[in-house]
Amino acid sequence: MNAASRSVSVKDVAARAGVSLGTVSNVLNRPDRVSDPTRVKVETAMRELGFVRNESARQLRAGHSRVVAYVVLDAANPFFTDVAQGVELSAGLADLWLFICNSNNDAERERAYLDLLQQQRVQGILITPVDPDAEHLREVAGRGTPLVVVDRTQQGLDLCSVAVDDVLGGRLAVEHLIDRGHTQVAFIGGPLSIGQVRDRWQGAQQAWADAGLPPESLHLITTSALTVVEGRGAGERLSGLPSRRRPMAAFCANDLLALGLLQQTIGSGRRVPDDLAIVGYDDIEFASAAAVPLTSVRQPRHELGRTATELVIDEATNPAHTHTQVTFTPELIARTSTLG
Amino acid sequence: MNAASRSVSVKDVAARAGVSLGTVSNVLNRPDRVSDPTRVKVETAMRELGFVRNESARQLRAGHSRVVAYVVLDAANPFFTDVAQGVELSAGLADLWLFICNSNNDAERERAYLDLLQQQRVQGILITPVDPDAEHLREVAGRGTPLVVVDRTQQGLDLCSVAVDDVLGGRLAVEHLIDRGHTQVAFIGGPLSIGQVRDRWQGAQQAWADAGLPPESLHLITTSALTVVEGRGAGERLSGLPSRRRPMAAFCANDLLALGLLQQTIGSGRRVPDDLAIVGYDDIEFASAAAVPLTSVRQPRHELGRTATELVIDEATNPAHTHTQVTFTPELIARTSTLG
DNA sequence: TTGTAAGCGTTATCAC
DNA sequence: GTGATAACGCTTACAA
Numbered sequence: 059m060n061a062a063s064r065s066v067s068v069k070d071v072a073a074r075a076g077v078s079l080g081t082v083s084n085v086l087n088r089p090d091r092v093s094d095p096t097r098v099k100v101e102t103a104m105r106e107l108g109f110v111r112n113e114s115a116r117q118l119r120a121g122h123s124r125v126v127a128y129v130v131l132d133a134a135n136p137f138f139t140d141v142a143q144g145v146e147l148s149a150g151l152a153d154l155w156l157f158i159c160n161s162n163n164d165a166e167r168e169r170a171y172l173d174l175l176q177q178q179r180v181q182g183i184l185i186t187p188v189d190p191d192a193e194h195l196r197e198v199a200g201r202g203t204p205l206v207v208v209d210r211t212q213q214g215l216d217l218c219s220v221a222v223d224d225v226l227g228g229r230l231a232v233e234h235l236i237d238r239g240h241t242q243v244a245f246i247g248g249p250l251s252i253g254q255v256r257d258r259w260q261g262a263q264q265a266w267a268d269a270g271l272p273p274e275s276l277h278l279i280t281t282s283a284l285t286v287v288e289g290r291g292a293g294e295r296l297s298g299l300p301s302r303r304r305p306m307a308a309f310c311a312n313d314l315l316a317l318g319l320l321q322q323t324i325g326s327g328r329r330v331p332d333d334l335a336i337v338g339y340d341d342i343e344f345a346s347a348a349a350v351p352l353t354s355v356r357q358p359r360h361e362l363g364r365t366a367t368e369l370v371i372d373e374a375t376n377p378a379h380t381h382t383q384v385t386f387t388p389e390l391i392a393r394t395s396t397l398g
Numbered sequence: 399m400n401a402a403s404r405s406v407s408v409k410d411v412a413a414r415a416g417v418s419l420g421t422v423s424n425v426l427n428r429p430d431r432v433s434d435p436t437r438v439k440v441e442t443a444m445r446e447l448g449f450v451r452n453e454s455a456r457q458l459r460a461g462h463s464r465v466v467a468y469v470v471l472d473a474a475n476p477f478f479t480d481v482a483q484g485v486e487l488s489a490g491l492a493d494l495w496l497f498i499c500n501s502n503n504d505a506e507r508e509r510a511y512l513d514l515l516q517q518q519r520v521q522g523i524l525i526t527p528v529d530p531d532a533e534h535l536r537e538v539a540g541r542g543t544p545l546v547v548v549d550r551t552q553q554g555l556d557l558c559s560v561a562v563d564d565v566l567g568g569r570l571a572v573e574h575l576i577d578r579g580h581t582q583v584a585f586i587g588g589p590l591s592i593g594q595v596r597d598r599w600q601g602a603q604q605a606w607a608d609a610g611l612p613p614e615s616l617h618l619i620t621t622s623a624l625t626v627v628e629g630r631g632a633g634e635r636l637s638g639l640p641s642r643r644r645p646m647a648a649f650c651a652n653d654l655l656a657l658g659l660l661q662q663t664i665g666s667g668r669r670v671p672d673d674l675a676i677v678g679y680d681d682i683e684f685a686s687a688a689a690v691p692l693t694s695v696r697q698p699r700h701e702l703g704r705t706a707t708e709l710v711i712d713e714a715t716n717p718a719h720t721h722t723q724v725t726f727t728p729e730l731i732a733r734t735s736t737l738g
Numbered sequence: 739t740t741g742t743a744a745g746c747g748t749t750a751t752c753a754c
Numbered sequence: 755g756t757g758a759t760a761a762c763g764c765t766t767a768c769a770a
Contacts, residue, residue, distance in 0.1 A: 065519070066541075067762090067764085078741045080743090081739085081740060086764090087765070108537070108541045111517050112458070112517065113454075113519070114455075114463075114518070114764090115458050115746085115763035115765085117746095118745095118746045119745080119765050121746075124514070134476055142500070143474070155499075155510070155511065155514055157498070158497070158498040159497060162486070171495065174464070174465075177451050177452065177456075179454060201405075202448075286683060286684070290687070321689055325689075325691075344657070347657060348661065349660065349688065407747055408748065409747080417756075419747095419757080420758070423748070423750080424755085426748090427748095427749070431755070433755060436755080451748080452747050455747035455748040458748075459749050459761080460749080
C-alpha cells in the first residue's frame with residue numbers, strides 16, 4: 059500500500075505465489091490452462107501485492123492498444139460532446155475505450171495531440187480538425203494510424219470522413235425563412251475561415267438566389283467566434299440598424315450564436331419571433347430548452363459519432379479497407395422562434 | 399506510406415542511415431552528442447521512413463507517462479468541461495497532456511476507466527466520482543497512481559480532494575431569497591444520493607432554520623437527474639400547486655435544472671422574477687446568457703481544475719507529499735432572475 | 739500442467 | 755562520437 063514503491067510485476071507475483079512467471083501470465087490470459095489450486099494461489103498473490111497489469115508492456119508486445127481518441131475543437135460545445143457520446147457507444151461494442159482530447163481550436167495543440175496519440179499507437183483517431191486540408195492529417199494516416207475526419211467532408215479521397223451537408227443545411231434554414239415571408243434576412247456567423255460557416259453561408263445564398271431575391275437583402279454579419287457572447291454582440295449590431303433596413307429574421311451559423319442573439323433580443327424588449335425570427339444550427343439540447351424554443355437545423359450527432367467509429371475500426375482491422383466519405387442530410391426542426 | 403506495414407522502429411532507421419541503433423537514440427535524446435553529418439543522415443532516414451517513436455516502449459523504460467486523465471460524471475455538463483479547461487491549463491505548464499474520460503454517471507464505466515488508466519501508468523487521475531466513498535478510489539491511490547477527487551470533499555484524510563463548500567453554497571442561495579422577502583421557497587434537486595445535492599439541501603435548511611422560518615414552508619421537490627428536462631418537469635409540478643401554497647421562489651441544485659424551470663415558467667406565461675424568483679448553482683456560461691439572466695452560486699471552476707492538477711502532480715513527484723483536502727468558498731452572483 | 743526463453747522498441751551504460 | 759548490450763514487463767511458443 060505504499061505509493062512510492064516500485065510497481066508490482068508478474069515476476070513479483072510469481073515469486074510470492076511460488077510459481078513461474080509464465081504461469082502468472084497464463085492465469086491472466088488463459089486461465090483454463092491452469093489448475094485450480096495454482097490459479098487460486100496466483101490470484102491471492104495478485105490481490106495481496108496489489109498487482110496492476112502494465113499496459114505499456116502489454117501493448118509493446120501486442121502492437122496495438124484498446125483506445126480510440128476523439129480530438130474535438132471545443133469541449134465546451136455540446137455539439138461535440140454529443141458526437142462523442144455516439145462514439146463511446148459504438149466503441150464500447152468493439153471493446154474500445156474513448157479518450158477525448160480538446161484542441162481548443164488551436165492548431166499547435168492539435169498537432170501535439172496527434173503526435174502523442176500516434177506515439178501511443180492508439181487504434182484510431184477521430185478528429186474535427188482546425189484545418190481539414192492540413193498536411194499532417196494525411197501524414198498520420200500514411201504512417202499507419204487510422205484517422206477519420208468528423209464534421210468536415212474531404213475533397214481528396216485519401217481520408218475517411220463523416221459530415222453533414224452544410225450547404226444543404228444553410229439552404230433549408232433560409233428556405234424556411236423565405237416560406238415564412240421574410241424578404242430581409244441576416245446571416246450571422248464567422249469567422250469565414252471555418253469551413254462549416256462558409257458552407258452554411260453559401261447554402262443561404264443559393265436559396266436566396268433561387269427564390270429570385272436580391273443579394274443585398276441577405277445581410278452578412280460576421281462574428282469572431284461561434285459563442286453565446288458573440289451572438290449577443292451580433293444582436294446589438296442588428297439593433298443598431300435603421301428600422302427600415304433592419305432584417306426581421308436571422309439565420310445563425312450555430313446554436314450558441316442563436317442563443318446569444320435570442321437573449322439580447324428578448325432582453326432589449328423585442329419579441330421572438332414577432333420582431334425577429336431566429337434559426338440556429340446543430341439543434342443542441344439547449345435549443346429546444348431556450349426561453350423561446352429555437353428553430354434549428356439538426357445534425358445527426360450520435361450517428362456522426364457512430365459512423366466515424368465504424369470507419370476507423372474498419373480502417374484498423376480490414377485489410378481491404380477503402381477510404382470512404384459519408385455525408386448525412388440535415389433536417390430543419392421548426393419551433394416557436396420562427397413559427398410564433 | 400502503407401498503413402498495413404509494420405511500424406518503423408529505431409532499428410529500421412539505423413539500418414537506413416547506416417549507423418547503429420544507439421546513435422539513433424542519441425539523435426532523439428541527446429542530439430548534442432552526435433556529429434552534425436550523422437545527425438542529418440539520421441534525421442533524413444527518419445523522415446523518409448515516417449518514423450514515429452513508440453510511446454509504449456519509451457514508457458516501459460521510463461516507468462511513467464506524460465498524461466493525466468480526468469474522469470468526469472457527465473461530459474455534456476458545461477461545469478465539468480470548464481473544470482477540465484482549468485486542468486488543461488496547468489497540466490500544460492508541467493508538460494502533461496490531458497485525456498478526458500466520461501463515466502456518464504455509471505459506476506461500472508468509472509471502474510473500467512480507472513483500471514485502464516492505472517494499467518496505462520498515467521501520471522495521475524482526477525475524478526469526479528459517482529460515489530466518493532467507493533473503496534476502489536482508495537485502492538487506486540494505494541497502488542501507486544496519484545488520484546485526486548474533484549468536486550467532493552473526502553471525510554477520510556487518505557485522499558487528496560478539491561471541492562467547494564456546498565453546504566455554504568446552499569446557505570448563500572437561501573439567505574439571498576430570504577433577504578428578498580420570500581417566506582415560501584422550493585428546493586429543487588435530486589436524486590438525494592448525489593452528495594452535492596444533499597449538501598446544498600442541507601445548507602438551505604440551515605439558513606431557513608437560522609432565520610426562524612417554519613420547516614414546512616421550505617418545500618423539497620426531488621428530481622431524478624440534474625438536467626434541463628427535469629427542471630421543466632419540476633416547473634410543471636410547481637405550477638400544479640394551489641396558488642395559496644405555491645412558493646414564489648425556487649433554489650435549484652444546479653443551473654441545468656434552473657434553466658429548465660426558467661423555460662417552463664416563461665413558457666407558461668408567468669414572469670421571472672415577479673411570479674417566480676429562481677436561483678441556480680454552478681454559474682455556467684448559459685446562466686448569464688439565459689433569457690432572464692440567472693442568479694447563481696458560482697464555483698471557482700478553473701481554480702478547482704488548477705488546484706486538483708497541482709495536487710496530483712505533487713503526489714506524483716514529491717516524496718514528502720501529504721494528502722490535502724482543499725475547500726473553496728462559493729459566491730452568490732445576483733442577477734435579474736431574483737432582482738427584477 | 740508448468741517452466742524457460744525470446745522478443746516487442748526504447749533508453750542508458752559502458753567500452754571502443 | 756559511435757556502437758554493442760542489458761533492462762523495462764509482458765505474452766507466447768516450445769520444452770520439460
